[in-house]
Amino acid sequence: MSGDNEETQTTENTPADEKAQDKVISPEKSEEAKLKARYPNLGNKPGGSDLLRKRLQKGQKYFDSGDYNMAKAKIKNKQLPTAAPEKTEITGDHIPTPQDLPQRKPSLVASKLAG
Amino acid sequence: MAGPGGDMQWCFSQVKGAIDDDVAEADIISTVEFNHTGELLATGDKGGRVVIFQQEIENKNLPQFRSEYNVYSTFQSHEPEFDYLKSLEIEEKINKIRWLPQKNAAQFLLSTNDKTIKLWKISERDKRPEGYNLKEEDGRYKDPNTITSLRVPVLIPMDLMVEASPRRVFANAHTYHINSISVNSDDETYLSADDLRINLWHLEITDRSFNIVDIKPANMEELTEVITAAEFHPHQCNTFVYSSSKGTLRLCDMRASALCDKHSKLFEEPEDPSNRSFFSEIISSISDVKFSHNGRYMMTRDYLSVKIWDLNMENRPVETYQVHEYLRSKLCSLYENDCIFDKFECCWNGNDSVVMTGSYNNFFRMFDRGQRRDVTLEASRENSKPMQVLKPRKVCAGGKRKKDEISVDSLDFNKKILHTAWHPQDNIIAVATTNNLYIFQDKVN
Numbered sequence: 001m002s003g004d005n006e007e008t009q010t011t012e013n014t015p016a017d018e019k020a021q022d023k024v025i026s027p028e029k030s031e032e033a034k035l036k037a038r039y040p041n042l043g044n045k046p047g048g049s050d051l052l053r054k055r056l057q058k059g060q061k062y063f064d065s066g067d068y069n070m071a072k073a074k075i076k077n078k079q080l081p082t083a084a085p086e087k088t089e090i091t092g093d094h095i096p097t098p099q100d101l102p103q104r105k106p107s108l109v110a111s112k113l114a115g
Numbered sequence: 116m117a118g119p120g121g122d123m124q125w126c127f128s129q130v131k132g133a134i135d136d137d138v139a140e141a142d143i144i145s146t147v148e149f150n151h152t153g154e155l156l157a158t159g160d161k162g163g164r165v166v167i168f169q170q171e172i173e174n175k176n177l178p179q180f181r182s183e184y185n186v187y188s189t190f191q192s193h194e195p196e197f198d199y200l201k202s203l204e205i206e207e208k209i210n211k212i213r214w215l216p217q218k219n220a221a222q223f224l225l226s227t228n229d230k231t232i233k234l235w236k237i238s239e240r241d242k243r244p245e246g247y248n249l250k251e252e253d254g255r256y257k258d259p260n261t262i263t264s265l266r267v268p269v270l271i272p273m274d275l276m277v278e279a280s281p282r283r284v285f286a287n288a289h290t291y292h293i294n295s296i297s298v299n300s301d302d303e304t305y306l307s308a309d310d311l312r313i314n315l316w317h318l319e320i321t322d323r324s325f326n327i328v329d330i331k332p333a334n335m336e337e338l339t340e341v342i343t344a345a346e347f348h349p350h351q352c353n354t355f356v357y358s359s360s361k362g363t364l365r366l367c368d369m370r371a372s373a374l375c376d377k378h379s380k381l382f383e384e385p386e387d388p389s390n391r392s393f394f395s396e397i398i399s400s401i402s403d404v405k406f407s408h409n410g411r412y413m414m415t416r417d418y419l420s421v422k423i424w425d426l427n428m429e430n431r432p433v434e435t436y437q438v439h440e441y442l443r444s445k446l447c448s449l450y451e452n453d454c455i456f457d458k459f460e461c462c463w464n465g466n467d468s469v470v471m472t473g474s475y476n477n478f479f480r481m482f483d484r485g486q487r488r489d490v491t492l493e494a495s496r497e498n499s500k501p502m503q504v505l506k507p508r509k510v511c512a513g514g515k516r517k518k519d520e521i522s523v524d525s526l527d528f529n530k531k532i533l534h535t536a537w538h539p540q541d542n543i544i545a546v547a548t549t550n551n552l553y554i555f556q557d558k559v560n
Contacts, residue, residue, distance in 0.1 A: 027446075028444075032392040032393045035393060035446075038447075051397070052341055052360065055341065059205075062203070065202075111164045112132050113142075113186075114189040
């Protein structure tokens with residue numbers, strides 16, 4: 001069912017042989033050894049729940065909504081370089097009005113798939 | 116499959132998207148889905164946009180017809196939001212699109228990001244009214260004193276306009292990130308699944324949903340697995356399946372109880388404890404589960420393989436296909452660059468005889484269950500001349516590399532094909548690379 005050159009070799013071993021030949025037989029185990037060598041503290045805590053918890057809280061945490069809005073504005077400035085000169089006039093000189101503040105919503109650019 | 120004596124010869128048909136290498140994050144395709152007839156093909160991207168293509172068939176009566184998918188509609192489905200309570204961004208990325216079966220002239224689809232599901236109506240308008248009594252043609256209101264007679268406005272033809280409007284917004288029901296939505300065969304309900312819970316909705320009701328699966332432990336320290344995908348059975352409206360990060364599948368029957376925490380069937384392949392490694396659980400995590408069209412089988416995708424399960428056999432899969440076994444000896448670096456967490460999807464062809472899934476280097480794999488053959492093909496701009504037949508690719512795991520083979524170390528792990536879709540009836544497939552959508556067609560079709 002699978003391509004010939006992609007199957008791993010599996011062999012029968014007596015328990016005595018297994019430990020000595022582990023690294024040869026199981027590529028997975030040798031990869032694990034490599035990883036443990038680079039990160040000796042890995043897996044000391046229950047690795048499963050660390051990974052899971054990281055997964056549950058995916059996404060960058062911001063200090064507050066102001067922090068988030070400024071980060072978004074920075075990205076928007078990068079993507080629309082023509083708008084930048086306008087924005088540099090605002091900072092620091094006067095109290096901004098709502099019109100001066102960068103919008104949180106991204107500009108509605110059409111998808112390139114539809115182009 | 117492709118090649119001499121093979122049944123299918125895949126040819127390039129179309130490619131959508133920008134050619135430039137500098138990919139904006141918003142353009143990353145995050146989901147691809149054909150509708151139930153295959154006439155429409157929807158894509159969602161990281162920027163929260165949906166693009167729908169419509170099939171236009173030339174020379175339908177000839178045995179070798181070429182079909183083309185052209186843009187039908189595009190709209191902004193989701194926008195980024197900020198979760199004030201958790202100080203986290205809610206991405207606008209479209210995680211899944213699912214079409215509703217067509218009941219009238221309009222088309223409906225569900226699209227979801229991490230937190231909110233929306234029902235979109237896509238309708239055509241090809242006539243417009245003309246001859247209002249109170250308005251001029253440009254919309255300005257007439258002075259009522261100038262009106263001396265009444266007329267009936269008439270509908271005149273106009274250029275086709277396709278409008279998308281949000282009909283329902285199903286919000287605030289998920290604490291965790293939605294990974295799946297699935298429309299029920301009853302045409303009335305659908306489920307949405309996040310990491311720990313599955314909710315059942317009625318398509319007409321947005322202010323409430325029923326929780327049908329809850330695997331959140333009382334103490335989060337005890338969390339050992341999360342829900343990775345869920346789907347309703349194609350014909351049995353009481354049955355659904357959900358997969359977990361531990362590689363298990365749970366089939367649930369909603370007739371058994373209101374809360375389906377107790378599964379009706381648990382599908383799990385026993386693991387050889389001597390082979391267990393740090394990576395075992397990570398690579399056994401199921402990234403996608405799909406029922407076959409006939410409802411007798413389920414297919415799961417984990418990091419290295421595709422497995423076919425018979426609904427009547429819980430203790431092991433009936434078929435296992437290696438997608439890219441050569442990666443087993445690269446798991447250390449794949450863990451370091453996070454590729455080991457990539458979520459590949461899989462799909463069935465119309466008659467459940469062939470399954471397809473993506474891989475790296477813009478390769479994708481097809482497994483012919485009956486013929487017991489498999490092939491590796493590539494979606495690339497180099498092979499995109501009209502009707503150009505795709506040449507099978509081969510990866511050299513080690514040792515001497517033959518001509519035309521590519522070595523494992525040369526694979527580009529940034530070019531991943533996570534999303535693929537197969538036309539429900541014909542041999543037409545849609546394959547999404549990072550920011551391009553390729554459409555391939557079987558030469559004979």
